[in-house]
Amino acid sequence: MKKLFNNKWFLLIVIALTWGSSFILIKKSLVVFTPNEIGAIRVGVSGLILAYIGFPVLKEMSRTTLFWITITGFFGNFLPMFLFPLAQTEVSSSLAGILDSLVPAFVLVLGFFLFGIRSRGIQILGAVVGFLGAVSLLYFSETNSENSQFWYALLVVLATACYAVSALILKEKLAHVPSLKISAAVFTIWMVPSFAILIFSGFFQNIEATPQTYEALAYLSILSIVGTAIAMILYYKLIQNTTAIFASAVTYLLPIVAVLWGILDGEKFTAWHLFGGLLILIGIYLIGKNNDTSKVLTD
Numbered sequence: 001m002k003k004l005f006n007n008k009w010f011l012l013i014v015i016a017l018t019w020g021s022s023f024i025l026i027k028k029s030l031v032v033f034t035p036n037e038i039g040a041i042r043v044g045v046s047g048l049i050l051a052y053i054g055f056p057v058l059k060e061m062s063r064t065t066l067f068w069i070t071i072t073g074f075f076g077n078f079l080p081m082f083l084f085p086l087a088q089t090e091v092s093s094s095l096a097g098i099l100d101s102l103v104p105a106f107v108l109v110l111g112f113f114l115f116g117i118r119s120r121g122i123q124i125l126g127a128v129v130g131f132l133g134a135v136s137l138l139y140f141s142e143t144n145s146e147n148s149q150f151w152y153a154l155l156v157v158l159a160t161a162c163y164a165v166s167a168l169i170l171k172e173k174l175a176h177v178p179s180l181k182i183s184a185a186v187f188t189i190w191m192v193p194s195f196a197i198l199i200f201s202g203f204f205q206n207i208e209a210t211p212q213t214y215e216a217l218a219y220l221s222i223l224s225i226v227g228t229a230i231a232m233i234l235y236y237k238l239i240q241n242t243t244a245i246f247a248s249a250v251t252y253l254l255p256i257v258a259v260l261w262g263i264l265d266g267e268k269f270t271a272w273h274l275f276g277g278l279l280i281l282i283g284i285y286l287i288g289k290n291n292d293t294s295k296v297l298t299d
Contacts, residue, residue, distance in 0.1 A: 008246070011238045016250045018231045019100075020257020023093035024265060025223040026085050032216035035089060037203055039082035040194040041220055046077075046229035047191020054188025057181045066185075068173040073186035076166025077232060078193075080159040087159070090152035092267045097258020098137060098277040099156040104284045105130040106164030114165070115172050123287045130283025137276030170239050179236035187229065252281060 004010055029038050047054070061069065088096055105127040111117035119127075138153050174182060198204065207213065235250075255277055263269055 006241065008238060008242050011234050011241075012250055013253065015231055015234050015238065016253030017257055018227050018234075019250065020097060020254040021261060022223060022227040023084070023088065023097045023100075023258045024261035025219045025227060026088050026096075027093045027265070028219040029216050029223060030085060030088060032213050033220065034201075035082060035085035036197060036201060038085040038220060038223075039078075040197040040201075040203075042081045042224045042228045043078055043187060044191045044194035044198065045221070045224040046232075047187040047189075047194065049225065049229050050184040050187045051191070053180065054184035054186075057185045058188060061177075061185065065174070065177065068169055069177075069182065069185045070189055072166045072169040072174065072182075073190050075162040075169070077186050077228075078190045080162050081228070083155045083159040083162070087152045087155035090149045091156070092262055093265070094259045094262030094267050094269055094273060095137065095153065096156050097262070098255045098273060098280065099134060099153065100160055100258070101252075101255050101277070101280045101284065102130060102134055102157060102160040103163050103167070104287050105280075106161045107167055108287055110161065110164050111168050115168060117168075126283045126286025128283070129286060130280045133276045133279025133281075133283060136272065136279065140272040140276070167239055170236060171243065175240055179240055180233055182236045183229070183233040186232075252284060255281075 026038060033041070058066065084096060108119055108123055108127045112119060134157060138150060138157075170182070238246075238250075259269060259273070259277070
């Protein structure tokens with residue numbers, strides 16, 4: 001079993017299936033809970049699960065490591081948890097899943113601007129193609145029917161940029177810290193503001209014991225425990241065992257899972273979804289094609 005969890009392809013598939021299902025779980029949770037409640041519960045519950053590891057780990061860390069842990073947690077585990085449910089109040093889970101595929105393109109672009117990581121010409125072409133795919137989705141999909149939906153879709157794009165920043169920090173600044181310790185420390189830190197949000201928003205006082213609430217809470221529990229805490233541990237492990245670009249290639253499979261769930265739930269899937277999604281995936285393919293990505297990320 002240990003050997004299996006060290007296999008990069010096994011980790012990639014498990015993470016893709018888990019995160020690809022997150023968008024439909026968010027959609028089902030939004031029936032009862034607000035975006036802020038969903039984000040705060042995801043981080044807060046994950047923090048409670050991992051706190052028994054997190055508190056001792058935090059005491060062992062140097063100030064520099066603690067600083068980078070806090071920053072990567074904000075961009076990878078805190079802010080996106082609020083951006084996605086907020087975006088999905090206006091856009092479909094399928095579209096959110098497709099746009100989430102932009103992570104490798106942002107890893108490439110932000111890797112250069114933040115850490116001076118050099119890229120080859122074909123990688124730059126891949127980033128351009130990927131962003132063109134995103135633009136076509138934003139312009140020709142349902143987001144163009146109302147101006148407000150366009151801006152909500154951009155929240156998904158912002159969340160993918162946040163994931164890219166987190167992945168780069170993990171690879172460049174936290175490669176020496178085991179993945180379980182990173183996850184435990186991150187969620188332990190950010191569960192505090194998460195529970196503060198729930199307390200001051202009146203969540204615990206206003207929640208109603210109804211069948212609909214219990215159903216939404218079940219979806220949110222799966223999202224928090226499996227889709228957040230466990231998946232992030234595996235993702236951090238994948239990044240440390242490979243590269244930030246290989247790990248972000250989980251987005252090859254993630255949109256397929258998200259779209260299938262969306263279709264099963266009765267969401268509209270148009271030719272523009274297919275066209276934009278294919279452009280993004282072609283772009284990600286070009287980013288990783290015939291490249292020694294580990295060298296690119298460490299130059």
